[in-house]
Amino acid sequence: MTEVRLTPDANHPVSGRARATDALDLGEVFEAHAAPLYRTILAYTGGRADVAEEAVGEAFARASARSGTLGDPVAWLYRVAFNVANDELRRERRRGGAPLGGPQPPPEFAGLFEAMKQLPPRERAVMALFYVLDLPVSEVADRMGLASATVRVHLTRGRRRLAALLGDDEVGD
Amino acid sequence: MPQRWERELRRLNEVDAPVGKIRSRAGEPPHGDAGSGLPPTRQRVVAGVVAFGVFFAAASFGWLALRPTRGADVGADGLEPSRLVLTARADPRTEDPGSIELTVDGRSVEGSAGGFSMGGTYEDGTGWSEIGDAVGPAFSKEDFVPVTAYALLEVRGNYAEVHASVSESADALGRHDRFDAMSGHLPQLAAGYHVIQFGVRWEFPELMITNTWFFPIEIVASPTTEASVDAAPPPDDPDANVPYGTANGSGVLRIRCDGEATIVETPVVVAQADGVHVEVLPMGGERMLTFREAGAGRATFGGRVAADGRSHPWPIGPGSARVACGPTLGHVAEAAAFEVVDPDRNWASGELSCDLAERAEVVGYDGGATEWVDEEAMIRGILRGVRETDRIVPASYGRDRLLRWVIVRDAAEVGVVLVTTVTDEADPVGGGLGRIDGEVCAAADIDGTVRPRDPDGDGVDLDCMAANQIAFRTPGNPVLFGEAEPFMRGVVSGIRASDSLVPPAEGTDPSGWEGVWTVQREGKTVASIDYPSLDGITCRWNAIGIDPDER
Numbered sequence: 231m232t233e234v235r236l237t238p239d240a241n242h243p244v245s246g247r248a249r250a251t252d253a254l255d256l257g258e259v260f261e262a263h264a265a266p267l268y269r270t271i272l273a274y275t276g277g278r279a280d281v282a283e284e285a286v287g288e289a290f291a292r293a294s295a296r297s298g299t300l301g302d303p304v305a306w307l308y309r310v311a312f313n314v315a316n317d318e319l320r321r322e323r324r325r326g327g328a329p330l331g332g333p334q335p336p337p338e339f340a341g342l343f344e345a346m347k348q349l350p351p352r353e354r355a356v357m358a359l360f361y362v363l364d365l366p367v368s369e370v371a372d373r374m375g376l377a378s379a380t381v382r383v384h385l386t387r388g389r390r391r392l393a394a395l396l397g398d399d400e401v402g403d
Numbered sequence: 404m405p406q407r408w409e410r411e412l413r414r415l416n417e418v419d420a421p422v423g424k425i426r427s428r429a430g431e432p433p434h435g436d437a438g439s440g441l442p443p444t445r446q447r448v449v450a451g452v453v454a455f456g457v458f459f460a461a462a463s464f465g466w467l468a469l470r471p472t473r474g475a476d477v478g479a480d481g482l483e484p485s486r487l488v489l490t491a492r493a494d495p496r497t498e499d500p501g502s503i504e505l506t507v508d509g510r511s512v513e514g515s516a517g518g519f520s521m522g523g524t525y526e527d528g529t530g531w532s533e534i535g536d537a538v539g540p541a542f543s544k545e546d547f548v549p550v551t552a553y554a555l556l557e558v559r560g561n562y563a564e565v566h567a568s569v570s571e572s573a574d575a576l577g578r579h580d581r582f583d584a585m586s587g588h589l590p591q592l593a594a595g596y597h598v599i600q601f602g603v604r605w606e607f608p609e610l611m612i613t614n615t616w617f618f619p620i621e622i623v624a625s626p627t628t629e630a631s632v633d634a635a636p637p638p639d640d641p642d643a644n645v646p647y648g649t650a651n652g653s654g655v656l657r658i659r660c661d662g663e664a665t666i667v668e669t670p671v672v673v674a675q676a677d678g679v680h681v682e683v684l685p686m687g688g689e690r691m692l693t694f695r696e697a698g699a700g701r702a703t704f705g706g707r708v709a710a711d712g713r714s715h716p717w718p719i720g721p722g723s724a725r726v727a728c729g730p731t732l733g734h735v736a737e738a739a740a741f742e743v744v745d746p747d748r749n750w751a752s753g754e755l756s757c758d759l760a761e762r763a764e765v766v767g768y769d770g771g772a773t774e775w776v777d778e779e780a781m782i783r784g785i786l787r788g789v790r791e792t793d794r795i796v797p798a799s800y801g802r803d804r805l806l807r808w809v810i811v812r813d814a815a816e817v818g819v820v821l822v823t824t825v826t827d828e829a830d831p832v833g834g835g836l837g838r839i840d841g842e843v844c845a846a847a848d849i850d851g852t853v854r855p856r857d858p859d860g861d862g863v864d865l866d867c868m869a870a871n872q873i874a875f876r877t878p879g880n881p882v883l884f885g886e887a888e889p890f891m892r893g894v895v896s897g898i899r900a901s902d903s904l905v906p907p908a909e910g911t912d913p914s915g916w917e918g919v920w921t922v923q924r925e926g927k928t929v930a931s932i933d934y935p936s937l938d939g940i941t942c943r944w945n946a947i948g949i950d951p952d953e954r
Contacts, residue, residue, distance in 0.1 A: 265420035287428025
């Protein structure tokens with residue numbers, strides 16, 4: 231059994247919800263992964279900061295509410311956050327679109343975000359993990375719960391699609 | 404040099420994250436939990452209509468990509484069919500969307516909530532509804548509970564309706580095939596990982612509920628209770644006159660076991676896509692059924708039927724057959740005759756219609772294993788010469804021990820092949836390999852992508868069985884100058900940097916290059932390559948010699 235705590239602070243409203251042995255310090259996981267996870271979901275949602283914030287927050291809230299069932303908390307958090315974001319976007323589509331007046335993505339990324347939205351969900355997720363977080367394929371596969379070969383397929387397709395949508399002009403680093 | 408979009412994506416990692424707000428949000432209870440803020444039950448008067456469309460579309464999970472194992476010999480003699488029990492209960496007095504539980508032989512399967520909807524109307528006539536889109540993590544490999552193929556399925560509870568579907572494989576996101584949850588058994592499934600989706604609807608005077616759950620199972624055995632009694636000799640020409648028959652007959656073979664006597668109540672039975680459905684009427688304890696001269700396959704086999712008389716479908720080909728029930732297998736003294744008709748032509752025996760001397764081996768492979776829709780598409784896509792009018796059907800209604808597939812042309816079985824897909828980390832870009840191998844009637848002019856040749860012809864012993872060795876050619880290799888080893892590494896695909904290339908034995912060629920090289924991987928000889936032709940033999944799955952452009 232594994233206990234998950236959002237913060238090491240025993241007075242925090244979430245900590246202490248689960249009681250078990252072999253405590254896992256979710257606070258440590260939060261410090262290390264909340265920001266990268268947010269950026270990944272931001273890319274995944276095509277710049278929807280509000281959805282990314284909610285998805286990451288919800289993922290950690292669920293993690294803190296579960297006890298003893300998170301074998302790999304980081305991979306679990308990523309998958310839940312992707313799913314929450316995906317569900318939110320799907321709900322919006324059912325309602326007829328994103329709410330007006332929501333937060334706007336930074337203008338310098340507007341074109342990129344629009345192109346990302348046109349990728350299928352798995353391609354978007356793989357591209358975000360690979361490029362935004364600069365993870366190796368094997369790590370992307372772990373976080374997505376996919377085979378490495380499948381990740382490479384999505385990467386290849388994602389690259390082609392983005393190049394087609396945004397042009398393949400090369401820039402020097 | 405990175406492209407512009409690539410650089411922009413990487414720059415996203417420098418975006419400020421609102422960590423404080425996320426921490427605050429994370430401190431709240433999860434919003435996605437299934438608890439609802441429904442009005443008290445007493446306020447509900449009349450059940451309203453709730454969108455039923457959420458049934459099969461409520462949740463979208465990132466299923467774990469698991470290696471499909473189609474084509475493996477997963478037979479297991481003497482296995483009892485698994486018994487699945489689905490219990491779907493809801494209590495209209497509670498504010499709960501009901502529970503859906505699945506057990507396999509008494510063991511609970513850890514499922515995953517899909518989504519629910521509840522609805523009704525208030526006393527003032529206004530309607531209300533609640534939709535919960537549950538989301539959860541992907542299943543892990545350990546979650547998949549072993550189940551024999553053609554497992555029995557029983558549905559219990561106070562439900563009004565149960566819909567069921569099953570994924571083609573755990574990796575086939577969103578692709579689910581519907582099946583009848585009330586048929587008493589699971590549908591035909593290939594060995595490997597699947598996710599069953601049950602959508603349950605409850606109707607109460609004051610409340611209507613729909614709820615969906617997903618359950619991960621692993622099909623571990625294809626044949627279940629059958630055990631060969633005595634193998635009948637292969638027929639000379641089994642498909643020359645397959646008596647497919649017409650559709651006049653019962654959909655179920657009903658048998659009554661009365662003491663030593665066997666009574667067939669439906670003398671003509673129509674085969675279904677998954678075999679001949681059998682129902683044994685109460686017979687006072689567990690008995691064995693033995694089928695003799697069973698249809699076009701002329702096989703003899705049998706197996707146990709549970710005390711309640713329920714049974715999975717049986718692979719009885721069209722034609723005349725006999726059945727006997729008794730305390731032991733092979734008890735045929737009082738066998739009763741019946742006729743199987745197969746108007747939809749679901750049956751294929753897996754026995755080629757041509758003589759041994761007229762058969763040819765066929766091997767084909769292609770990349771993108773994860774992209775093939777199904778086995779039929781793979782066979783049609785990879786093998787050459789398969790006609791549009793050819794039918795592709797699983798042997799023995801899909802109950803073949805090796806899960807072979809049959810190419811049927813004009814009622815003749817002209818090809819019998821195994822279909823295997825493999826993806827794993829060792830595979831090159833392209834999502835793994837799909838492989839077809841088997842035998843065809845040479846006259847059918849069906850060919851693969853590779854022409855097998857004598858695996859020992861090059862004088863090199865590979866560290867894999869001859870049956871697992873495939874020949875490859877390196878098409879259109881350019882004439883390059885330079886040393887042999889970098890030439891082979893550069894032209895023959897699939898050779899890893901860590902592989903060692905061992906030149907031909909001394910004395911075969913003054914340059915030391917020409918001849919048969921071997922590829923050593925982790926201490927084993929996994930391929931041989933002829934230089935300079937670059938033809939070779941490779942152990943299957945190591946991906947050496949496969950043209951990257953075809954993946």
